[in-house]
Amino acid sequence: MSDFAVTIDGEILDSNLYDDDSWHDFKKNYGIGNIKMICCDANAIPKTSIKFKRFFSHQNGECATAPETIWHKTAKKLIINQLSKKGIMAVEEKIGFKWIADIYFEFNGKKYAIEIQRSPQTLETYLERQKRYNNSNVETIWLLKHPRYKTVTKAIGYYILKKEYDNKFPSCGIMPSLKSLPIFYIDELDFQIKGVGKFDYSIPNFISAVVENKIIFDRWWKLVNTNSTNGL
Numbered sequence: 001m002s003d004f005a006v007t008i009d010g011e012i013l014d015s016n017l018y019d020d021d022s023w024h025d026f027k028k029n030y031g032i033g034n035i036k037m038i039c040c041d042a043n044a045i046p047k048t049s050i051k052f053k054r055f056f057s058h059q060n061g062e063c064a065t066a067p068e069t070i071w072h073k074t075a076k077k078l079i080i081n082q083l084s085k086k087g088i089m090a091v092e093e094k095i096g097f098k099w100i101a102d103i104y105f106e107f108n109g110k111k112y113a114i115e116i117q118r119s120p121q122t123l124e125t126y127l128e129r130q131k132r133y134n135n136s137n138v139e140t141i142w143l144l145k146h147p148r149y150k151t152v153t154k155a156i157g158y159y160i161l162k163k164e165y166d167n168k169f170p171s172c173g174i175m176p177s178l179k180s181l182p183i184f185y186i187d188e189l190d191f192q193i194k195g196v197g198k199f200d201y202s203i204p205n206f207i208s209a210v211v212e213n214k215i216i217f218d219r220w221w222k223l224v225n226t227n228s229t230n231g232l
Helices: 020-029 067-085 123-135 146-165 203-211
Strands: 004-007 012-014 044-048 054-058 091-096 099-107 110-117 138-144 183-186 193-195 199-201 215-217 221-223
Touching: 004 067, 012 067, 020 044, 067 099, 067 110, 067 203, 099 123, 099 138, 123 138, 123 146, 138 146, 146 183, 199 203, 199 221, 203 221
Parallel strands: 110 138, 138 183
Antiparallel strands: 004 012, 044 054, 091 099, 099 110, 183 193, 193 199, 215 221
């Protein structure tokens, strides 16, 4: 089951944006084959659970796609769809010099890459890969699964403690966030983008902040107000 599906015309559908009446009408009037699951392109069926939650389900049983892949595909689809709404064409698996970006786009003379990281890697690897993007003048943001994010932010905390405080814990505390590494996680349930310091924004708000240069670093990454509403 998923909150999201996609029409055969490429429009993302979010079950959370329907009320009871519009969801009832949608279930009654949609055509089988006209909406697909994001994870595997199977036919999607709009349903309502016994607890009245609206969702999309595979027409024939459960998805055989691995949960990690479902998360990865859904995240990419939602982000690319939001860029498209802004008239920005994004490319998947863009190959550069010593890097391959999950999502790559250009806007207002700048180059951007968004890496959607689902597998474990060390902080050293993140920093090395980020350096490769920097060498190509590509602004890069990392979006992780929550378990990966917890691991790397713990490593960032130790990194800051050693590099900036000589392993003596400061009275002001440590925020496990680096200016050189914009890194967040995508919640597996609501697909909000979250991070240190109560960072918690919808994908539309986040993408707006990226292209409007409204993500700033002040001990940790913060987002200043954008023109977008909070929601998908």
